[in-house]
Amino acid sequence: MGVEAEVLTKDGLSTVERITIAAELEFAERGFDGAGMKAISRRADVSQALLHYHFGSKDQLYTEVVKRRSKVINDERAALLDSVDLNAADALAQILDALFRPPLGPAGGDQAYTRIFGGLIVGRERERLLVKAYYDPTAQRFIDALQRIKPKMSRKTAAHAYSLALGALVAVISRDGRIERLMGEEGQRSIEDVLDGLVTFASGGIAALADREN
Amino acid sequence: MGVEAEVLTKDGLSTVERITIAAELEFAERGFDGAGMKAISRRADVSQALLHYHFGSKDQLYTEVVKRRSKVINDERAALLDSVDLNAADALAQILDALFRPPLGPAGGDQAYTRIFGGLIVGRERERLLVKAYYDPTAQRFIDALQRIKPKMSRKTAAHAYSLALGALVAVISRDGRIERLMGEEGQRSIEDVLDGLVTFASGGIAALADREN
DNA sequence: GTCTATAGTTCGATAGAC
DNA sequence: GTCTATCGAACTATAGAC
Numbered sequence: 381m382g383v384e385a386e387v388l389t390k391d392g393l394s395t396v397e398r399i400t401i402a403a404e405l406e407f408a409e410r411g412f413d414g415a416g417m418k419a420i421s422r423r424a425d426v427s428q429a430l431l432h433y434h435f436g437s438k439d440q441l442y443t444e445v446v447k448r449r450s451k452v453i454n455d456e457r458a459a460l461l462d463s464v465d466l467n468a469a470d471a472l473a474q475i476l477d478a479l480f481r482p483p484l485g486p487a488g489g490d491q492a493y494t495r496i497f498g499g500l501i502v503g504r505e506r507e508r509l510l511v512k513a514y515y516d517p518t519a520q521r522f523i524d525a526l527q528r529i530k531p532k533m534s535r536k537t538a539a540h541a542y543s544l545a546l547g548a549l550v551a552v553i554s555r556d557g558r559i560e561r562l563m564g565e566e567g568q569r570s571i572e573d574v575l576d577g578l579v580t581f582a583s584g585g586i587a588a589l590a591d592r593e594n
Numbered sequence: 595m596g597v598e599a600e601v602l603t604k605d606g607l608s609t610v611e612r613i614t615i616a617a618e619l620e621f622a623e624r625g626f627d628g629a630g631m632k633a634i635s636r637r638a639d640v641s642q643a644l645l646h647y648h649f650g651s652k653d654q655l656y657t658e659v660v661k662r663r664s665k666v667i668n669d670e671r672a673a674l675l676d677s678v679d680l681n682a683a684d685a686l687a688q689i690l691d692a693l694f695r696p697p698l699g700p701a702g703g704d705q706a707y708t709r710i711f712g713g714l715i716v717g718r719e720r721e722r723l724l725v726k727a728y729y730d731p732t733a734q735r736f737i738d739a740l741q742r743i744k745p746k747m748s749r750k751t752a753a754h755a756y757s758l759a760l761g762a763l764v765a766v767i768s769r770d771g772r773i774e775r776l777m778g779e780e781g782q783r784s785i786e787d788v789l790d791g792l793v794t795f796a797s798g799g800i801a802a803l804a805d806r807e808n
Numbered sequence: 809g810t811c812t813a814t815a816g817t818t819c820g821a822t823a824g825a826c
Numbered sequence: 827g828t829c830t831a832t833c834g835a836a837c838t839a840t841a842g843a844c
Contacts, residue, residue, distance in 0.1 A: 395827080412717070413627035417820060427829055433820060434827090502716045502768040504625070544762045544795045545767065551761020554716040580806055581758045581799035588798025589791065610811080629840060641811055646839060677811090 408492040450514035456482040532592040622706040664728035670696040
């Protein structure tokens with residue numbers, strides 16, 4: 381993929397960036413198999429051949445989308461986790477906030493990647509490999525933190541707790557893929573409300589798992 | 595789809611049944627878009643044309659797979675829920691056991707549909723419609739039960755709790771789609787262990803949500 | 809009810825001009 | 827770096843014989 385001087389175009393975005401964004405939207409809406417290279421090229425307003433020139437294959441384009449966004453999410457997660465006071469009474473809630481907040485996007489935006497993120501968690505081999513490569517290292521840090529505040533909890537249980545917490549996140553994400561209309565029926569929920577419910581639920585669940593091992 | 599006398603073949607299964615089973619396997623392994631009618635016909639050892647003769651289209655075949663299995667799951671869930679003692683100390687755990695046990699399959703089997711089930715929860719429009727048609731009615735019964743044992747909980751919160759609990763289930767299902775090898779690294783977990791962890795986590799989470807509303 | 813054959817489309821990827 | 831044109835394979839679905 382070499383080093384290229386990025387020439388900006390149109391909206392001030394490079395062609396590669398426009399393709400990446402278009403791909404993110406398409407993959408989010410249709411999933412990997414449902415997405416089409418032709419559809420992505422149309423959204424990016426470039427020829428289909430250009431996608432292969434820049435990314436090689438559909439698989440590599442997907443990988444690039446996940447890789448780019450995972451870096452942002454992991455960085456934000458790590459920063460939030462570092463700022464957690466592990467001795468505070470609500471340390472568990474702080475940790476879970478650091479886990480859930482970044483993938484939900486900056487205050488209401490980025491529903492597109494949020495959907496891809498959900499697909500990663502429930503995906504098959506392709507997604508499993510991507511998670512392993514781009515999310516597992518940070519996951520270990522969160523599992524460490526859980527063990528530190530719940531010392532009685534085995535690593536196996538902590539890993540299990542982490543996994544279950546992510547499942548709860550997916551449930552929220554999948555509620556139509558639109559964070560704003562979560563419980564849909566009557567009115568909207570702010571991202572802080574969503575986070576609060578998630579953190580409360582996961583905190584209670586993890587505390588229960590930890591208590592059981594005492 | 596009219597009434598047809600089912601003529602049995604081969605393994606004692608009718609052709610329609612063999613196709614349905616083959617389709618379930620294929621959809622479970624590849625998802626809707628990844629599955630191929632040709633691949634399904636090969637697995638069922640019939641011609642591809644026969645799939646369309648019996649089911650009309652890929653969409654309708656998928657619907658039939660979900661419909662058939664949802665009936666089994668819903669019946670089992672309803673029976674288990676009916677047998678819950680709502681006045682017992684562990685009523686919440688009993689309710690959640692009734693919710694989680696059926697989709698995990700009879701004592702270790704049926705990983706195939708379990709995977710499809712997970713896909714329904716995180717799916718898009720097609721899956722959303724299927725869930726609405728085949729799972730929502732029973733979901734209402736569970737939300738009712740949650741409200742009965744946690745009377746302070748609003749219906750909105752109860753629905754949210756139900757959704758988060760299902761998310762935790764998905765997390766478990768997606769751990770490689772094989773219930774037996776869940777925490778994979780060291781050895782196997784029985785389905786009872788898996789259920790126990792899930793129920794403990796979700797119980798703690800829902801109790802926390804309910805407490806917050808008091 | 810089941811088959812073979814194929815229509816008609818879409819897909820990912822490539823060749824080659826500019 | 828970007829395009830047009832196209833290849834070859836895969837797909838869903840249908841036609842028509844038996």
